[in-house]
Amino acid sequence: MNHLILNSELQHLDLIDLLSERHSLVRKIAEKAWNDQSEIYISNSEWYIMARIYKKQPTISYVTKNVEISRQAIHKFIQKLSDKGLVEINNVENNKKEKCIQLTALGKDCYEKNATLKAQLEQKIAEKMGTEQVRMLKDLLKLEWDIN
Numbered sequence: 450m451n452h453l454i455l456n457s458e459l460q461h462l463d464l465i466d467l468l469s470e471r472h473s474l475v476r477k478i479a480e481k482a483w484n485d486q487s488e489i490y491i492s493n494s495e496w497y498i499m500a501r502i503y504k505k506q507p508t509i510s511y512v513t514k515n516v517e518i519s520r521q522a523i524h525k526f527i528q529k530l531s532d533k534g535l536v537e538i539n540n541v542e543n544n545k546k547e548k549c550i551q552l553t554a555l556g557k558d559c560y561e562k563n564a565t566l567k568a569q570l571e572q573k574i575a576e577k578m579g580t581e582q583v584r585m586l587k588d589l590l591k592l593e594w595d596i597n
Contacts, residue, residue, distance in 0.1 A: 475570065482566045489533055489559060494518055494526050499535065499552060499560050506551040508541060535559060 459467060476493050484490060491499070501507070501516055509527065513520045527550060530536040535556035541547040552560060575583040 475574075479563075479567055479570055482570065483563055486566075487559070487562075489535070491533075491535070491559065491563075492526070492529075494522070495530055495535075496563065498523065498526055498530065499556060502536070502550055502552060503557070503560050506539075506549045509538070509548050509550055512550065530556070 459470060462470065480493060497518070498512065498516060501512060507515075509524070512527070513523050516523055518526070527536065527538065531538055534553055536550050537553050538548050538550050541549050571583065578586075
């Protein structure tokens with residue numbers, strides 16, 4: 450019943466709202482999957498930052514320029530990630546002002562476990578929609594939209 454209600458509500462939405470609704474749904478499912486199997490709560494914004502620094506050591510200023518969250522909020526999330534032992538913040542050589550950030554071993558482990566959970570969710574979606582449709586959707590979303 451809930452599936453039918455959701456589906457009929459989606460019929461009247463434009464592209465922007467459809468993307469938003471589906472994004473919200475899969476994020477909620479992904480967050481629940483993580484929280485059901487882990488003691489460490491990680492918010493969607495924290496995952497977003499972790500994704501940007503995985504296998505990199507960017508400066509904090511690079512992260513603030515390239516993540517669509519306010520500078521103040523990014524600093525707060527980075528501090529929370531550090532308090533949880535998921536990232537470490539280090540000085541940049543030859544630059545007293547700048548700091549760089551990287552995932553700790555625990556942070557990498559969490560990120561990779563979450564990637565597995567997201568792959569399982571993608572597989573469930575593919576089972577419903579079809580593997581080819583999911584591949585096509587991903588290809589469409591990767592295209593350059595030239596709308597800036």
